[in-house]
Amino acid sequence: MDSNKTVNPDLKNERQKCTFNPLELTYLVYEGRDRNKQRKEIENFFFSDPDLQDKVPLDFLSHKEKYEETIRKACVIHKKLLEYRSIAGHIDSETEKLLQSVIAAVLKDGNPFGLNTVMFVPALLGQGTPEQQSKWLKRAIKYEIIGTELGHGTFIRGLETTAHYDPNTQEFILNSPTLSSYKWWMPSMGHTANYAVVMAQLYTQGVRRGIHLFIVQIRDEETHEPMPGIKVGEIGTKVGMHAINNGYLGFENVRIPRNRMLMKNAQLPDGSYVKAPSDKLTYGAMMFVRVIMLQGAAAQLAQASTIAIRYSVVRRQSEMKPGEPEPQILDYRTQQYKLFPNLATSLAIKQSASFVWKMYTDNFVIKFDSSGNSIFYERAKAVCTSTAAQGVETCRLSCGGHGYMTCSNFSCIYGVATASCTYEGENTVLLLQTARYLMKAWQQAVSGVNLTPTVAYLKEALSERKSSQQWENSIPHIVKAFQRVSAGKVRMGLKSLQKRINGGFAPEVAWNSTSIELAECAEAHARTFLVETFIKRIAEINCSVALKTVLVQLSELFAIYTLLRNKGDFLAFSNMTPQDISGLQVWMENLLEALRPNAVGIVDGFDFHDRVLSSALGAYDGRVYERLFEEASKSPLNKETVNQSFHKYLKPFLKSSL
Amino acid sequence: MDSNKTVNPDLKNERQKCTFNPLELTYLVYEGRDRNKQRKEIENFFFSDPDLQDKVPLDFLSHKEKYEETIRKACVIHKKLLEYRSIAGHIDSETEKLLQSVIAAVLKDGNPFGLNTVMFVPALLGQGTPEQQSKWLKRAIKYEIIGTELGHGTFIRGLETTAHYDPNTQEFILNSPTLSSYKWWMPSMGHTANYAVVMAQLYTQGVRRGIHLFIVQIRDEETHEPMPGIKVGEIGTKVGMHAINNGYLGFENVRIPRNRMLMKNAQLPDGSYVKAPSDKLTYGAMMFVRVIMLQGAAAQLAQASTIAIRYSVVRRQSEMKPGEPEPQILDYRTQQYKLFPNLATSLAIKQSASFVWKMYTDNFVIKFDSSGNSIFYERAKAVCTSTAAQGVETCRLSCGGHGYMTCSNFSCIYGVATASCTYEGENTVLLLQTARYLMKAWQQAVSGVNLTPTVAYLKEALSERKSSQQWENSIPHIVKAFQRVSAGKVRMGLKSLQKRINGGFAPEVAWNSTSIELAECAEAHARTFLVETFIKRIAEINCSVALKTVLVQLSELFAIYTLLRNKGDFLAFSNMTPQDISGLQVWMENLLEALRPNAVGIVDGFDFHDRVLSSALGAYDGRVYERLFEEASKSPLNKETVNQSFHKYLKPFLKSSL
Secondary structure, three states: OOOOOOOOHHHHHHHHHOOOOHHHHHHHHOOOHHHHHHHHHHHHHHHOOHHHOOOOOHHHOOHHHHHHHHHHHHHHHHHHHHHHHHHHOOOOHHHHHHHHHHHHHHOOOOOOOHHHHHHHHHHHHHHOOHHHHHHHHHHHHOOOOOEEEOOOOOOHHHOOOEEEEEOOOOEEEEEOOOHHHOEEEEOOOOOOOOEEEEEEEEEEOOEEEEEEEEEEEOEOOOOOOEOOOEEEEEOOOEOOOHHHOOEEEEEOOEEEEHHHEOOOOOEOOOOOOEOOOOHHHHHHHHHHHHHHHHHHHHHHHHHHHHHHHHHHHHOEOOOOOOOOOOOEHHHOHHHHHHHHHHHHHHHHHHHHHHHHHHHHHHHOOOOEOOOOOEHHHHHHHHHHHHHHHHHHHHHHHHOHHHHHEHHHOHHHHHHHHHHOOOOOOOHHHHHHHHHHHHHHHHHHHHOOOOOOHHHHHHHHHHOOOHHHOOOOOOHHHHHHHHHHHHHHHHHHHHHHHHHHHHOOOOHHHHHHHOHHHHHHHHHHHHHHHHHHHHHHHHHHOOOOHHHHHHHHHHHHHHHHHHHHHOHHHHHHHOOOOHHHHHHHHHHHHHHHHHHHHHHHHHHHHHOOOHHHHOOOOOOOOOOHHHHHHHHHHOOHHHHOOOOHHHHHHHHHHHHHOO | OOOOOOOOHHHHHHHHHOOOOHHHHHHHHOOOHHHHHHHHHHHHHHHOOHHHOOOOOHHHOOHHHHHHHHHHHHHHHHHHHHHHHHHHOOOOHHHHHHHHHHHHHHOOOOOOOHHHHHHHHHHHHHHOOHHHHHHHHHHHHOOOOOEEEOOOOOOHHHOOOEEEEEOOOOEEEEEOOOHHHOEEEEOOOOOOOOEEEEEEEEEEOOEEEEEEEEEEEOEOOOOOOEOOOEEEEEOOOEOOOHHHOOEEEEEOOEEEEHHHEOOOOOEOOOOOOEOOOOHHHHHHHHHHHHHHHHHHHHHHHHHHHHHHHHHHHHOEOOOOOOOOOOOEHHHOHHHHHHHHHHHHHHHHHHHHHHHHHHHHHHHOOOOEOOOOOEHHHHHHHHHHHHHHHHHHHHHHHHOHHHHHEHHHOHHHHHHHHHHOOOOOOOHHHHHHHHHHHHHHHHHHHHOOOOOOHHHHHHHHHHOOOHHHOOOOOOHHHHHHHHHHHHHHHHHHHHHHHHHHHHOOOOHHHHHHHOHHHHHHHHHHHHHHHHHHHHHHHHHHOOOOHHHHHHHHHHHHHHHHHHHHHOHHHHHHHOOOOHHHHHHHHHHHHHHHHHHHHHHHHHHHHHOOOHHHHOOOOOOOOOOHHHHHHHHHHOOHHHHOOOOHHHHHHHHHHHHHOO
16 A cells, blocks of 8 residues: 555544454455555556546546547457466456456446346357357457347337348348337447347247247448447446446347357257247346345445545535634534445345355256346445435545546446446336245245245244333344344235235236335345344454454444434334434444544445545645546646636626626 | 427337326426516527527536537626626516526536636626726626636635735735645636736735635736736546636736735735725625526526436336236336435426525625525535435436436536535535534523524423324425424434533534534435425425416425435434334335326426437437437447447457467
């Protein structure tokens, strides 16, 4: 880390106060001393390259300039990546994650080649025949072509793109029959990708055969001009992820050879059709991305917490006691309340993400529920991404005006975090899928079926009485209360649903009418899952007492904070009474106070490289005011004392009434 | 309004379903038929000017180009404004509000001359002597000079800028002793304003005399070059309000004549000093802005609701019943739950804003508490602005990916809305000021003093017992419950505070340690104020039964939604029991269902001009998909089929591994 020489004295002082060794936390976070060393080497390999520095912060550029600059950097970093791979030889999955996180830091507003890696290649792997793989896979992996993949929204059956097979020419003819059937949003599609895997409704011999995947060439490899019949362009500017170059795509009698249908699981010898053995495999490609998203949510919140906490010890404001100097704003209890729960939440999400990751890597395939969806993912994704996004905004707001500046980097982090609430499963849709799973699980429990561990508490709850026990301010008791709340809400949700069905509503109408309650069941279940997982994993960690103390404080804070934010549910469904709230409130306040001296130590332990944080407020050295001026000095407007608009517009206007 | 010919059929259908006449709501919102006519005329006068149209959406431009284009438009519109004023003659305060809202729509990312009107002129009016006013006021009002005003943060006493009086030359010498004493954030200061009212610590005869205001020339009127010793520039890019050109300002021995100190309330004949009769008047200038902010919060949320609701009847997605067509997404109960409470909240905030506005205009001065702050403002501002900002984000998220696009205009609205949480009183600071007021009010109630109407319920609560009455699903009962909750939280907050003081903590430390609870007291009080005011004012409105029914539904929805979101407090502090929740939940769901057919009618009644909404998703005609394509076609990237970065970077990279 940087020398302490130029470090802000307040930040230096915080580091001296810390009761544990942040490096121990770093090793824990990055899975050991060796992995951490490897991470530092990789960061150094990429971050030290002057070609990967922004000369002017992207925020000052036009939309077009941002795109061009990002393509430049993307080419440089992917070239380096190929170089790294060829030197390193075998790359394991942990190293792969490290590489991806470095790329994400350099291309912080989105990686224009990202979809090639996380969607195009997996689609070929999962759905291509050996012949198709040998033709396309190597080219994609070596970046001879840039592929993307076209999502389908939540209603696959309604997909309007058609692929008619013409047995005479042995070609498929792709069409977008309406404006609303144009693909919209495909990453990198605007001006970057030259190939895409496209979902379309297949028709052969005049019969609709269902959804299939096709490799479609979008642009000429030499000229990059769109292929005949391809209508392509970018969709425009967005809240964040400006460099992703999302595009639209329409087909007007686009003809592709027969061997471009991905046919690992389907055959089409002469227009006759053999269905794939399992439709579910079509979903395989997106699963890896989804698992990675949870880890992203944890990282985004941890980064925002780091920036806000470092800034809050440097920033001094107002007075607490008359006549005394302005306190560090982190000494305000309300500021601690904005930041420390988010710090704790970032770790809670990280633990759940690791759990889901383990389910993924252990089984290699995701466990699907009856509708073909990944239950572990859905359960965690909606609550993790929305909590992370809101947390990032809370961190930004806690930094006042300076948080509002883009050089704080909060807005960029938020732009990525809030996008996760929508893509790869819109959060409300996922909550309702989880709710459907929970309703079934409850009914199974009632009929005596044993449930998988993460919902086993539903069955236990059946035989419990709410008020059988006095409230206890202990973590095991609180975890139990989370389970009771979740079970209670599931029971109530099902009751409301059945009441409507018994009242004569069609099941679908009843479901829709009850869906507010049902979504809340899923949220309560996810919170229970997060609290349980966090508490359990922290307890299992093998580390020094000093560090363990802090980690336990964080896990307790997460549990109590989450409880108090939902105290209505606990009063309604657990044995907590209004008289128990004060005690929990004081416990939470004591945890905030206990964490205060170690706050900087904890975020130092996360050890985000300054380049990853990319923030004038959150750098390791805490030179906030100097960096704000440095960033301002990069503004092209500040390169001249007088802007041309004065002579063109302002002066004539000011003089016009004289 | 536009012809119905090209209107989206789903939207057309919604309009036929509406049970009331939206025009009646429009007249109500805009205070009568005549005012509404005037509004339309003003909108037409400005919006029809082709010079005020954006050729390219600002989002595609660079930061510098955005600035230049905004200065151009600001000059055009302010010239038109002077023209309008000279034709119209006397302009009353309602007309002034209409004019300001049209300017805000054209300069939707901030008005670079706004501070001249809302800060600089009022500062001169409030603090200038007759001589100073005759010299500066007319010039500022006619835009011969552009002034701004320098805020001071929440800690005025800590202000570091110094003004030393030199009796020899009869000048003040201004200095910024440190980097952190540089003014930062002043609107329009970067490259636009040429004058500023500056706060500084006055020193005469070696003695510190407290804070005073000075008119400082920042830039030469002919060349616009910074004056000697003035260090000025812009601070850089921000989350929103990109055109405001916030700047930094430092002084290095800047000499200004003696008559530039605003001296209405102070005298300085020869270096000897007579203090102003009241420091509080110094705050006067900012009060008008603060009151206007509440109305802004209501408008932002109403606009976001309009966009999201219109989009939600055009957008169809998934399936509710197998085999049926995709439903309009507004038919999903969860979507109604995201949007209708925000619609209701926008009206609730509007009613409270009108109340505060009336307090302001009736008394001409704001009522201050003992620390010189406006209690009515503080009470409402924190909760109104943060609720509005969160609501705008909820509306955006409810529109999925398309909400994420800047052409939806949500991000621009959010950028302005979220800024309000920080400026003119940071929300947490204001909540704690309100809490201090509430603690005093409670203590007064205990000692038998009568309280002002808005807190009179605290006294009533003293003599009540929580469980004296069964819960009733009626609005008067719910309003009462809000008061009980607020009183209960105030009582608990004070108890926690006193417990800490009795335990030996210094009062300031005890206050800080209890501040989470205290801020929550202020929030509960503000919610009570909002609910009470909304219910009361809707009841008073004189209108058709058809419209009244809908308005009552909205006020009930606001009350019940707010209650359920805070049900823990109601279980703890009111006579509500867990068994009462289901009934309230069903009541709320029934209100959502009842409002569904009128949702479009209500937002049509708000009658925002398409130019004000500035949204591809929310226009009156509902041509969402056509407009999305139109907006995409404006992207400079889409003007060429192949971007230069392909030849410069991408092609060499793709070919490099061959």
